[in-house]
Amino acid sequence: MRLRSDIFASALIRRAEAQGAVAMLRRRGAAEAGAVFIKLDRLDGRAAVYGPAPQSEQPPEGVDRLFSKVHADDWVDPAEAETRLKREIMFDPDMWLIEIEDREGRVFVDLAA
DSSP states (O other): OOOOHHHHHHHHHHHHHHTTOEEEEEEOOOTTTOOEEEEEEOSSSOEEEEEEOOTTSOOOTTOOOOEEESSSSSOBOHHHHHHHHHHHHHHOTTOEEEEEEOTTOOOOSOBOO
């Protein structure tokens, strides 16, 4: 059974902040099953956007959700990240958006290989 999106989002924000990052909920989606997207801002002109990993990626035992970058480059300009997120919102208005500001570039979720 998969953890509800609202609970996952809340836990992710708490986890990031407990480890010294700044995290905030920018968009509330469908409480039970909305897709969760994360914008990671390193505060130095580099950002990344993470979304649900393809369903072909099977999460390991004990992992609720896997994430992957939604762009090819390691880092993008924050404005480019925002443009990508606007497209995602138009495609899926029920999505959640969490923004994490962390100079170390930590995203605090499990990433697909």
